[in-house]
Amino acid sequence: MNNGINQKLKITGIGFDWRDIGRDDYGESKKKLDRDGLNTDTNDFLMVYLGGGNRREKAGEQPKFIAWHIYFFTRLRIVYDLFLIVFLPLVLIKEKYKPDVFYATEFPFLLSQIIPAKILKSKIYFRVLNLPRELALTKGKKGKLFYLYYKIIEKITVPFVDKFIAINETTKKYLLDLGVKEEKIVMDIPDTIMADAAFIEKVNKYFIREKYNIKDKKIILSVGSLIKEKGYKELLMAFAGLNRNDMMLVVCGEGKEKSDLLRLSGELGISDKVIFAGHVRREEIWNYFFSADVFALFTKSESLGMVFWEAMHAGLPVIGAAVGGVEETIGGDGERGFYWTGDLKDFEEKINLCLNNEETKEAMIRRAKEYVEKKLLIKTDINKIYNQS
Incomplete structure (x- = not known):
């Protein structure tokens, strides 16, 4: 492994883009990735965005930035979660892309990354941006179903993640309560202010x-x-x-x-x-x-x-x-x-x-x-x- 700080990585990530901020300019998309410490000026990216139409776009050669957008005329997340299990491997094959790192910020997204990561011997990094089960309980009558869904997904996916990125002590505690070992957690504070x-x-x-x-x-x-x-x-x-x-x-x-x-x-x-x-x-x-x-x-x-x-x-x-x-x-x-x-x-x-x-x-x-x-x-x-x- 090259231990140089500037080693270029090939990263595959999944995210929501309901407002389609990348349609005319991927500057906003890249800014969000840089906020999360993903270094778009150094690394190559193959991103799958949910929402904003159906298309493939390339936004840059050096470094490479490829984005696939998928939308099913619904925001029911389980539809996307299940579809990604099949779709993400097909995108990787189509692009002939072998990532060093799979990156996710939603536990259900990990479902589509586990098998490709095992086959390609890639790392999986997960950034905790919310408290899924706590958030689920704010959603009224449907909250208990969401809570159960996230609890099952967390139990399935957590063992396959190589590194967890907590954004504060609250998210770190959430991970520790899930049974994640402290040595697998790193702390990184997102910065929308200096940016x-x-x-x-x-x-x-x-x-x-x-x-x-x-x-x-x-x-x-x-x-x-x-x-x-x-x-x-x-x-x-x-x-x-x-x-x-x-x-x-x-x-x-x-x-x-x-x-x-x-x-x-x-x-x-x-x-x-x-x-x-x-x-x-x-x-x-x-x-x-x-x-x-x-x-x-x-x-x-x-x-x-x-x-x-x-x-x-x-x-x-x-x-x-x-x-x-x-x-x-x-x-x-x-x-x-x-x-x-x-x-x-x-x-x-x-x-x-x-x-x-x-x-x-x-x-x-x-x-x-x-x-x-x-x-x-x-x-x-x-x-x-x-x-x-």
């Missing part, structure tokens, strides 16, 4: 007020997919209960719950105080962070909560639910942020502290920024992991 340094340098701190013609209002910002597990119903109800007329809630994100949330904001009588900004691209999201006053997201399951880190980096006091990686990020209540406890009076008191108590707010923001800066120093990449194995 966006050029955008951050150009932020407009009056962006929200200028774009939406908001004057003399305090702004609560929330960023996330509009899905049940993000807790937007609870956030709207909490916002409606605030005894203040000088506030606006700005929500950045899209999702299947949007129509229900629009209707709920009307029923609560706060339609004129809530702005649904839709999907916001990376180059613009920092304008929202830096021009808001408070960040709030009541997500019910979270492995890391990178949006909390981004808000902290922008100097916003944050309020979140005490779950998973959010709890790890905030620490004690009031240490690096505040907790949503489900109590409306408590929420209002914390909002008032964030807006009116400069000493408390600034001390909390300072601790939050220091925490994020320290965590972002925990870095590795796939080439280093491969060379050290």
Whole structure:
């Protein structure tokens, strides 16, 4: 084995791309891979993306980047999970591609990688980006079925993974609870902040007020997919209960719950105080962070909560639910942020502290920024992991 840091690897990965971000420019796709330490400037890639039509595209020769997109007019994941077991080996044969590493971020994707990896004597690396069974239990009546599905898949696939990449202590604990030996786990913190340094340098701190013609209002910002597990119903109800007329809630994100949330904001009588900004691209999201006053997201399951880190980096006091990686990020209540406890009076008191108590707010923001800066120093990449194995 070549132990040089710059040894080129051939990597095969699987991912979701429902928004089809790679149709016109694979820059966004490569940026996500680089965020995960996959070194697109060095390594060759054969990627299979679920969603965004059916096609094969090549985006670069040196290094090589080939992407296959598959879509079945459904988002039922078990359909894709089973199809990939047959499809991925066929793609490898078609491309005459022998990867050094199979890479996955979803346990079910591993099902399609195990046999090819054994035949080709390739490594399997798995990055833990979420807490599947915990997340499943936020999905209502179907949650127990999802929970059982993930539990079975984890039991089948975990023994075949060569290295697990945890993104924080919360995901590391999830792996240890699965019986993964600590020596098979490496830590690598994804960094969406330094990767966006050029955008951050150009932020407009009056962006929200200028774009939406908001004057003399305090702004609560929330960023996330509009899905049940993000807790937007609870956030709207909490916002409606605030005894203040000088506030606006700005929500950045899209999702299947949007129509229900629009209707709920009307029923609560706060339609004129809530702005649904839709999907916001990376180059613009920092304008929202830096021009808001408070960040709030009541997500019910979270492995890391990178949006909390981004808000902290922008100097916003944050309020979140005490779950998973959010709890790890905030620490004690009031240490690096505040907790949503489900109590409306408590929420209002914390909002008032964030807006009116400069000493408390600034001390909390300072601790939050220091925490994020320290965590972002925990870095590795796939080439280093491969060379050290």
